[in-house]
Amino acid sequence: MSEVYEHCCKIGFDPLVSSFIDSIDFINNIDDLKSFLNKNKKELHSPFLLSDIDKALGRIKKAFEKNEKVVIFGDFDSDGVSATCIMYWGLRKAKKGFIPEVFFPNRLSEGHGLQKEHIDRFKQDDISLIITVDCGMGDKEAITLAQSIDIDVIVVDHHMADEEMDYAFAVVNPRHNGYPFPFLAGAGVSYKLVQALHSSLFGENSLEHKDVSENLLDYLVIGTIGDLVSMTGENRILVSQGLLHMNQSKFPFLKDFWQYKILKKQLNEVFNEEHISFYMAPRINAASRLEDAKHAFNFLTAVHPKKLIECGDYIEGLNENRRERLFALEKSDKLEVFEFENIPLVLVNTHSNELGLLGLLASRFNDIHEKSAIVLGSKNDETFTASCRGDGNLHFFEILTSLNDLLTKYGGHKAAAGFSLKVEDFDELIKRLKQIKYIKPSVETKFVQKIDIEIDASKISEGILDQILSLGPFGEGFRKPLLKITNSKVAYSKQIGKDGSTLSFSFRGQNNVSIRGIAFGFGDKVEEIKKSESLIGYLGYNYFYKKEMQLRLVDFELT
Template sequence: MATTPTPKWQLPTDEPMSADWVDTVQRLAGLPNPPKRGAELLWRRGIRTAEGLTLFINPDAYGPTSPEAFGTEMTQALGRILQAIENDETVTIWGDFDADGITSTAVLWDGLRQFFGPDRLNYFIPNRLTDSHGLSIHGLDALADKGTTLVITCDNGSTNLTEIDHARSLGIEVIVTDHHTLPAERPPVVAIVNPRYFAADHPLAHLSGVAVAYKLIEALYAATKGSPINVALRPLAELTDLVAIGLIADLVQLSGDCRYLAQMGIRQLQTHLRTQAPIRPGVAELLKLCRRTGDRPTDISFGIGPRINAVSRIHGDAQFCVELLTSQDPDHCRELAQQTEWANTRRKALQKDVHTQVIQRLGELDMATVQVIVLADAQWPTGVLGIVAGQVAQEYGKPTILLTIDGEVARGSARSVNRIDLYQLVTEQSHLLTSFGGHPFAAGMTLPVDNVAVFAAALNRQLRQIGSPSGPTIQVDLEISVCELGKGLFQQLNLLEPYGMGNPVPRLLIRNAWFDNTWHQKIKDPVSNRKLRFIKTHFLLKDDTCTAGFPGLWWGHYKDDLPVGRCDVVVELDFNAYSRQKKPQYGGYEVRIVDVRTVQAEAEVTAPTQQVIDLRSQETESEPADGLVVTQCPTTWQELRPWFHQATQQHTPLVLAYKPPAEVQAPMEVWKQLVGVAKYVARTGKTVTIAELMEKLSIGYAALKVGLAALESFGFRDEAGTAQAVVLTYEAGLAADREQQQAGLRLFLASLEEEQFQRQYFSNVPVSVAQQVMQAD
């Protein structure tokens, strides 16, 4: 069997804190002892002021953004919903089968059913095993037969252009609430409420589907306040637990309103086990089954979220999950929760089987030549492909696409890693696909089996040209000793919760440690009571500062996998209330192994040697006295690497001093400008330099070259033939046919969109990420 590659350990940079920062953190967080480690970690993650810390740790101090920020789209959505209420229309919520889609549906169901009469509000969840994400023709036909006149999507719908047209032909209007990638042109819907319209730094930019649904209900409450229609509405706070479940399970970036909603939702979530009559008995049952209390984001990411996702992965149909989250019948909820538990157990077994087969297949490949992992097998169950793809992507540090084969069609899921925009990567090969949807880090797709090999080759070639870091990397946040583990350190690290993209769970490096009291345990299937093959190893971690040891777990490993003797280990510190009941002497605190290696091993541990100074947000135009200064925002890592290596060779800091990109123009507007310039140059016979064109159009060299190639299909010819200047002539008779013209135009628009995305990315990329990528080269 193949072994997964050994990850690199990226050690933290040494960034001196301000002298009073530890005292500031202690005062604002109300901790009994100076939180040196917590303050150090906050500082490294960009939380460096008292005001910033207050907003970060205290949701009550944060001012949430009004739903009015969505502008006319939200106004149009509200107007149509109010019309449906007044006319007593039949409305259907069209959800999705993952945790974000299920909770989105539950939020809209709980929020809207107070306004509609009996049998006038319905919901529909596609079947994961037979349907794709989003709207479907057959589903819309069924809704039309039942009298639906308005469909409100949640967590889907933005790119379902064909299905939206079909709905209109059936007399069904559509309101889209979603957070996935937008189409090039606005679809013909009543409204499309999607945060992708916002700039990346907008506080609503990273909302998941459930958070967008919540914003719609929040807006509806505000719009009906004081009117007869607003009758004894359920408090908005009672919806936030569902919002937190969807946000955290969907792995979105928890910043801005996302972080605020997750914090408020966890506050609501933990109320369910503190009363004999919880507001959501189904959520209470889920917490009991996963032995969680609801006060931690991990109670969602490792408890509730996987159980909700497991239902569609195993059964396909996840309709009852909405009922589980919204029903007020405790006995019925108990029965439904047990069904999710059984599904989750089955999911684990299937996941392990497929993962084992994937690793075996990878052992047959030369992984040094693979940029994107693409594998297909007729025996793989569709439901677990996404979760296994995520595992493999993390283990190998490469984007991973896993497909199951059904006749002449391949269908499956993709997961990204190392901040590679998977959606953009796959979109450029969309001509090989039958259908495709998702976002930069996760996607689903179908394609003809005959296209799989070509698709894989194209993706690998494309990513090789872009130039991106490959191979697994573990970012170490703090280097500590065993004696520091426990309640005090946990309280400090807990200041950063809830964790998410851009704010990951802290990884702790402990050197020269060893393991004692090791034993492993096979997990039982609660249905058959037989022991399955997924396992975990228990241990005590010791070092010279604490020979009594500290408890921990290593999931998916036998005790013999632990090294004998001294080792270096990267762990995460966690709290487990169930463990506290079994081992009260440790207070419920334990570590979980991320990676481990013997001290004698040739471990690749990379320590940052190149200092990077971030002046991107500095208002002044002055430059530092020392350092190699980058003033132009790059669009690829290839552009930044030479600067990094030059600074390393010169033993000088690399200074990122470029300004954030100005407000970008729509790609089609840039094309119109390019055509206008081309007509002027061709008419006057003037010579224009490449640099002048780039400045005039505010685009980069690569996008400009694609644009000039597209102009050629419209009859323009560059007579200069140099890389510095352009001399254009125009002959209508030399123009290509319309299909070729449109193909060239689409390529330019896609190239420009990618460039704009990359400029936005590089204007905000954390310094720590830049160091990691550069040193991985």
């Protein structure tokens, strides 16, 4: 047995959980184990290690001194909106009476990024400093124009760029200048800059620095989990601290609205990763998918109770509308699907103008086909807008860079990206994609996660579950362990939901305790699951009526 396994058993972990911890690829020795378990903020890196940080801080301080008009230009997704909230409060708290302007491009009519039309507008409004958050990398034309007419641009971003960014006043990006952890979300970079600003103005041990470092974690958690960045290193520490802080948040959107909407406080339920990924992030994103990201920003920064309720109820309504429209798009008979023999990719032309839903539909096709997916739509007969989603085996950013002569605009990450294309170039796009030579990764990312813990149903207890949950936060790069539960005797099962596509069931655990089960998309397996020998899924708690264990099923094995 390894020293990691033996140490885990020694400090009280069940042997099955100890074995899982020992299998984690970034835990190689006792020091790694202690770092993993402690999630100590002392291991966070100094924000002053970020690229151009001193230059950016100097320019912001100059704007304070001269009372310049500053605009925060944020991306419209959950990470971008969260990053904007962090920068907004960070600047306001840095100088009394200073209120920056906030601007989000329209997802549907403008798309991602800073454009020359925005610069013209900001010039008319006497803006002299633009701070982009979660966007800006590669927006050369707009930034060059801004700099040429005395509007400085500080890019605060985490995306990759295919060229040097020497045309911006400053570029604060963890992927530049050898920052020790390059996987921060946009909200994380914004948070780090605000920390550096308050440290330089008031001192690292000041109340001002402590205030923003603690309170702005609430937004960082939403942006980091919502953007699906690696849940390792700094992100793991920051999100762990942030989830704890969210339960005593000072922000009205949490303490006066979402705590009551989401949590069963009487059962001592607390915020976790799934509350963000399945509830908060979709509602923030719904604002820009259907209308304007400013709706989400207004809710997240609301102070007065009446405005909070109005904004909160509004984005709730938008999210419900989004779900209905996505269902209709997914079932549309106009979808045109292309598959490729040379690469694990499916491309879908929706023949729809629902541009705000393309990313969601791409994720659906990514799951269904177990291949990377590109989904296109168009508002007119001239330009396609496309969203790309995958598992990382196909490097979307590299592929789009190789096609840059064909695209009017592109950007993104390895596993998620977007681009624009002239309609007349669609056939050429298909041709070029068919010519791509796919090199299979040495370590392939699997759509179906491997089984991490195999356990007899009679051994399942809240004690085991609590040990598993204590290892979080879970996310990209460190997934929640997948359990195979053997000798599981399903006591009952029934179809639930509007269309009967969801399966509700129960089985017995340790001391004959009943364990609930939920299986989305398994509604037609009511009788089959009763004959199952093993259940495969993710174990957690359900707080609907009372606190009880629940398995989210992803598969089962018949006798």
